[in-house]
Amino acid sequence: MSNVLRIALVDPNDRSRETLKNILVGMDTIWLEADCSRYEFFPDVIEQTAPDVGVISLDSDPEKAIDLIKRLSAAAPETAILAASEQTEGQTILRTMRAGAREFLTLPINQEDLDAALGRVSQQKFGSSEGGGRSCEVYAIAGATGGVGSTSTAVNLGCVLAEDPRNSVALLDLDLALGDADVFLDSIPDYTLADVVQNISRLDIQLLKRSLTKHSSGLYLLPRPVELHDTMAITDDSIRKVIGLLKASFTHLIIDLSKTYSGVDMAAIENATKVVLVTQLDLPCLRNVVRLMMGFDEIDGLKDKVEIVVNRAGLDAGQISLKKAKETLGRDIFALLPNDYRTMVEVRNNGVPLIVQAPKAAITQGIRELAGKLQGATTKQPQDEGDVGKASESKWKKFWPGVKA
Template sequence: SASRSARHSIAVNPCEPTGSAIRSRNRSTFLEDLATAIQRIGRQSHSTADGRSRSSTVLAIAGATGGVGTTSLAVNVGCALAKRPENSVALIDLDLALGDADVFLDTIPDYTLVDVAQNVARLDFNLLKRSLTKHSSGLYLLPMRIQLQDTSLVTPDDLHRVIGLLKATFSHLIFDLSKGYSELDIVAMQAAEHVLLVTQLDLPCLRNVVRLLMSMDEIDGLKDKIRVVVNRVGLENGQISMKKARETIGREIFKQIPNDYRVMAEVRNNGVPLVEGAPRAGLTQAIIELADLLCGGDQSTSEAATTPGSSNWLSFWPALAKARGKA
């Protein structure tokens, strides 16, 4: 188990300005500092075997509602990617109030997203990596803070800067989004190549998927990024069928993840990822396949293409459907 040391601020030269002083600089000076930091980190960061620079892949993982397994997928996809020696992977917990990615990995890191955001202009490659906690799987974690009053200390501009630095450092970034779809979550989704929308085969979840897809279609650049992932397939005998789910949301299912409550509960309670605690389980293999599809695998092998279809969403609002039929 990781040591339970108290959190503290990133160590910097006391002669340098504090985070609040950085914020008080004029915008052009700060942006010059940020650009310099990104260039400095980029010169030291990940590259391919032949020495060429490597672009960073950004994933955002969102839930149709709380409790559908968003964090478990974020953690385990991240660990599956991090197990490969050519990858450097960072997981950022954007649920600043109630995030628990650190619990899944049995660690309480010393530094948080707030610390990095407030010191973004003075970080170099080594200090940035030391600001994240490295798990035995190879995954780096940047979590929320314990104090609930700190949730407002990271702004969308802060997150833009942090994403820029992390992309210059890691080959893969994974954002575990909050349940509230805040401005920070929107920033992460807009920065991502793929946005996983995790759901289960029940009425409340699928209704929320429809609502979220309708809202996301209104945000520039998001519509074509959404990948619907159905988690815990086989959880209940009375689950809505996959065919009905596709018809309802008007979009094909990108990946199905089987239910295995016993295995997931065991690894979660022990604070280890699936690739370490249950490497041969069918659930683990499905997570690895999902990681392959998103980051380097043949996406044509997913359950279906991601082209949106025609939604039968009115089936969830019979009264409205009836009213429209009379119109």
């Protein structure tokens, strides 16, 4: 698992507490274990949750807060105490630090100051700064249509990433109705995404870890629900919390999306570092890519996260040329996965990943190269302006019926 700081917060002021919570929840290397509105209840919270960090806001009652810091410093020395206040008088800061606070943060909070303070705590707890505070890379694997190989790409990408002992990798199956990531891994999970969501109100990192199925490759799986009616309980908000916990627990999260691009899928996409859009070189697929990219263009920052991956490249029958595909899409192809139908059928039917079934196959090497590119190990090739040219509105529209270029 990645080195994540578990934090408990106390602030009797509802407004400033919510502001602090929102900042902390938005950080990949932080998990907000608990928040509290009463100083007198906070020692019990610390005892029950044993967080790495306790954040105490002073302003509602500085005397009570400083006394609380002193008490916790003695009773829970393994919890680093961070004090926060709008008051910056030297005497207040001195008293707070003497009481046992590790850091003093000025409110309203400055993100850089918070990052620096938590970085120092992480370094002391986990050792080197390289080991602590590693953020999670989230790859959402999308398909231009059904049957293009997005699930096989997601599963095998996860297994390749999990080979590296420095990585901890989870796969979340968001094809809620027909997902089959568990089939690819020949797994019979004890728990599914539905079980996790049903316990969302008391969900924490430890409960989530116990709900995952670990494959022999090292990949952790959270599969789709077994019963169709259980999918109704999975909402945009619940999936955001599940993803937040997974991001806090792993260095890499692979999300296998459905082909519906529902609110749940879009919630996952907005949390992604990269969106891998898997397609083939045929007319229906490329038409769908154009349509999707038109929609993604309307969402701030999303278009730049999307990378187009061509699967089954080299399949001769009726394929559109790569040059023509580039011209139509108006952007480069991020990666090519070679056609190897026989191997992929064996992999799926045997429930064995490519790295085990066919470690030297071209498709396996293609997945390794994709993993390397996503992690920045391989420099992305620049666009060939002669072949592709600049992306323009007319290039999107010419593939869409009823719209004039």
